[in-house]
Amino acid sequence: MQKVIEVKNLWKVYGKRRARFTALKRLSLDIYKGESVAIVGKSGSGKSTLMHLLALLDKPTKGTIKIEGLDASKLRARKINRLRNRSFGFVFQQFFMNSNETVYENVLLPLKIAHTRRGNRKRLALEALKSAGLKDRAKDKAGELSGGHKQRVCIARAIVNNPQFIFADEPTGNLDSVTGEKIIQLLFGLNQRNGTTLVIVTHDEDLAARCDRQIHLRDGEIINITKKKGVKK
Amino acid sequence: MTVGIFKTANRRLWRNKARSFLTIMAIFVGSMTVMLIFAINNGVSRFIDEQTRNLGGEEYIMITPGSNASALTSVLTGTNNLTEYSSRDNFFTAAQVQEIKNLPGIDAKNFYAPKTLQNTSAYLTSNQTKKKFNFTYTTLLSEDYDIAMGYGELPRPDTDAYEIVLQSGMAEVLGFASDEAALGEPLKIVYQNPYSRRYRTFVARIVGVTSANIATINQPIISTALETAIYNFYTEYAPDSQKGQIYYIKTRVDLSKTTMQELQQTLAEKGFYSTTVNDMMGEMRGFFEIVVKLLMVLGWITLITSAIGVVNTLLISVEERTREIGLNKALGMSSLKIFANFSAEAISLGFWGVTFGIIVAMIAGNFINDFAHQAGGFLEMFPTFELCQFAFNDIVVVGLIVMAIAFLAGTIPAARAARKNPIDALRYE
Ligand SMILES: Nc1ncnc2c1ncn2[C@@H]1O[C@H](COP(=O)(O)OP(=O)(O)OP(=O)(O)O)[C@@H](O)[C@H]1O
Ligand SMILES: [Mg+2]
Numbered sequence: 017m018q019k020v021i022e023v024k025n026l027w028k029v030y031g032k033r034r035a036r037f038t039a040l041k042r043l044s045l046d047i048y049k050g051e052s053v054a055i056v057g058k059s060g061s062g063k064s065t066l067m068h069l070l071a072l073l074d075k076p077t078k079g080t081i082k083i084e085g086l087d088a089s090k091l092r093a094r095k096i097n098r099l100r101n102r103s104f105g106f107v108f109q110q111f112f113m114n115s116n117e118t119v120y121e122n123v124l125l126p127l128k129i130a131h132t133r134r135g136n137r138k139r140l141a142l143e144a145l146k147s148a149g150l151k152d153r154a155k156d157k158a159g160e161l162s163g164g165h166k167q168r169v170c171i172a173r174a175i176v177n178n179p180q181f182i183f184a185d186e187p188t189g190n191l192d193s194v195t196g197e198k199i200i201q202l203l204f205g206l207n208q209r210n211g212t213t214l215v216i217v218t219h220d221e222d223l224a225a226r227c228d229r230q231i232h233l234r235d236g237e238i239i240n241i242t243k244k245k246g247v248k249k
Numbered sequence: 250m251t252v253g254i255f256k257t258a259n260r261r262l263w264r265n266k267a268r269s270f271l272t273i274m275a276i277f278v279g280s281m282t283v284m285l286i287f288a289i290n291n292g293v294s295r296f297i298d299e300q301t302r303n304l305g306g307e308e309y310i311m312i313t314p315g316s317n318a319s320a321l322t323s324v325l326t327g328t329n330n331l332t333e334y335s336s337r338d339n340f341f342t343a344a345q346v347q348e349i350k351n352l353p354g355i356d357a358k359n360f361y362a363p364k365t366l367q368n369t370s371a372y373l374t375s376n377q378t379k380k381k382f383n384f385t386y387t388t389l390l391s392e393d394y395d396i397a398m399g400y401g402e403l404p405r406p407d408t409d410a411y412e413i414v415l416q417s418g419m420a421e422v423l424g425f426a427s428d429e430a431a432l433g434e435p436l437k438i439v440y441q442n443p444y445s446r447r448y449r450t451f452v453a454r455i456v457g458v459t460s461a462n463i464a465t466i467n468q469p470i471i472s473t474a475l476e477t478a479i480y481n482f483y484t485e486y487a488p489d490s491q492k493g494q495i496y497y498i499k500t501r502v503d504l505s506k507t508t509m510q511e512l513q514q515t516l517a518e519k520g521f522y523s524t525t526v527n528d529m530m531g532e533m534r535g536f537f538e539i540v541v542k543l544l545m546v547l548g549w550i551t552l553i554t555s556a557i558g559v560v561n562t563l564l565i566s567v568e569e570r571t572r573e574i575g576l577n578k579a580l581g582m583s584s585l586k587i588f589a590n591f592s593a594e595a596i597s598l599g600f601w602g603v604t605f606g607i608i609v610a611m612i613a614g615n616f617i618n619d620f621a622h623q624a625g626g627f628l629e630m631f632p633t634f635e636l637c638q639f640a641f642n643d644i645v646v647v648g649l650i651v652m653a654i655a656f657l658a659g660t661i662p663a664a665r666a667a668r669k670n671p672i673d674a675l676r677y678e
Contacts, residue, residue, distance in 0.1 A: 073579055074672045094583065101581025112576050112675055116264065129582045 057233035105174035115159025276602025354507030377424025401457030575674020595659020
């Protein structure tokens with residue numbers, strides 16, 4: 017199996033002096049191509065922090081992260097932007113979207129940034145909307161949607177560029193079980209069909225159990241890594 | 250792509266109508282002020298130039314013997330007209346004329362030393378009045394005269410006809426309804442020969458009326474043919490020694506060979522009195538220039554103030570849109586692009602402000618011009634004085650400078666936006 021993300025002795029410290037807070041400690045971890053990994057743990061254990069570091073949205077205080085063999089700290093801003101734009105898909109814990117723009121415009125954003133050609137843009141955006149079950153909501157204002165629909169907009173935005181990695185922070189957190197199940201199907205579908213690597217932060221034990229591996233965090237440290245039952249890896 | 254940036258920038262500005270509008274208003278007021286001041290500067294200097302040309306142009310100098318000051322021109326410069334008494338003869342000898350003609354820098358091809366009549370007794374009258382008026386005249390000495398005409402034309406240089414041009418205002422004194430009504434009408438000029446005591450009436454047609462100006466020749470202008478006829482009549486029985494004296498010399502100066510100052514210095518050393526157009530216009534021009542410069546400073550201060558408005562508007566906008574910026578960065582937008590986006594907004598604010606500023610300044614300028622020239626307006630006396638004149642160059646310069654100022658003002662907030670860390674930005678509530 018090919019290692020696509022290699023993490024060695026990762027530390028993340030927030031704040032300075034008295035306000036210092038160590039969110040991640042001595043963290044080492046490998047993620048393989050096409051794998052689905054769940055990051056689990058109590059609130060405040062550092063799950064989101066870890067996900068942000070893996071997705072190159074933030075810089076570690078200490079330690080190295082390699083993406084496809086390249087040391088992230090040595091990559092140029094341009095290359096990192098390109099990776100985030102073309103190879104990564106994100107679902108953030110808070111929704112993070114432009115609430116006064118339409119659903120369609122929100123989903124289109126990564127493609128706009130990528131300067132995808134107009135014709136392709138439209139096709140890709142409509143496909144993503146359809147997969148997320150938002151086909152007839154395209155023209156609605158994003159800010160006026162229900163929590164569940166907002167979550168779906170974020171999912172659609174994450175998959176619109178057919179990324180190799182999807183980083184999802186609580187992707188089912190705001191969804192009822194039926195819709196949640198649909199989203200899970202969608203993510204694992206991409207994982208199976210396209211070999212998309214999934215990194216999912218979740219409280220949902222059911223969802224975690226369906227991932228190939230579960231990384232258990234406590235106070236910023238890995239306390240255990242478990243594997244999916246019944247699958248040999 | 251660049252067009253796209255400005256499109257989105259304007260869409261974003263539109264989303265914050267109230268704030269954008271206020272900033273644009275600030276820039277608008279600044280650019281309008283500056284534009285108007287540029288226009289007034291233009292209007293004033295063009296008017297002064299026109300006045301200068303009325304007096305024969307900047308290259309001309311008028312030389313009189315001794316302290317006999319210019320008799321032909323009168324200027325409202327506020328200088329006193331008392332000149333020092335000199336016992337010298339008040340006309341040039343032939344040798345003096347030659348001496349002056351040979352001075353370095355004197356353009357002999359445009360050298361006028363006319364024989365003129367002095368102390369003549371003549372009067373002017375019309376069919377419209379019984380009154381008689383003292384008559385003195387001038388002729389066009391140079392083709393460089395570019396006299397602003399209110400009505401009609403200057404006398405044609407090659408005509409055989411007796412033609413006369415009145416100065417603005419004279420027609421009404423002569424009994425005509427207005428300057429315009431006098432056009433084409435005859436005037437009677439009556440001379441008495443000093444030897445035979447006979448009278449002769451010359452009938453001259455009014456071909457034009459000059460427009461009112463600050464600095465001008467204050468006598469009627471007559472055609473060369475009429476002047477020759479008068480001269481011949483007047484000197485018919487005179488001894489040769491008195492057949493006309495040279496009381497003044499007017500000449501073009503080749504400024505590539507000498508400076509006016511140098512020439513005037515030389516003339517003064519030789520005991521001649523000289524006047525240039527700049528002598529006459531200098532003070533007035535200097536005064537206007539100071540006023541315009543002061544106004545200009547005020548205009549730029551207004552513009553700088555509005556630049557601070559741009560900084561403020563965009564800084565608020567950066568804070569407000571921290572999350573949006575963070576999201577864009579998280580999704581891979583480069584810092585440069587974010588910088589460009591904010592700069593485009595700044596430039597757009599500048600563009601709209603300055604566009605409206607220029608348009609309104611032009612409307613206001615025309616309004617001011619009309620207002621100044623209407624009956625009772627403050628420039629009614631000077632119909633050729635267009636106070637506000639808009640030059641294409643100035644419009645381009647003001648437009649570019651204002652947009653540059655807006656861009657510079659926008660760099661601070663734009664840089665701040667570009668520096669934001671995506672995650673910090675996303676956490677920002
Ligand atoms: N920018 C920051 N400055 C200071 N402390 C921070 C910052 N971001 C996170 N932390 C702290 O780091 C710890 C880990 O935060 P993180 O968001 O990774 O937790 P989490 O596991 O995702 O929790 P949750 O399940 O509630 O989302 C928390 O105690 C949090 O308060
Ligand atoms: Mg979290």
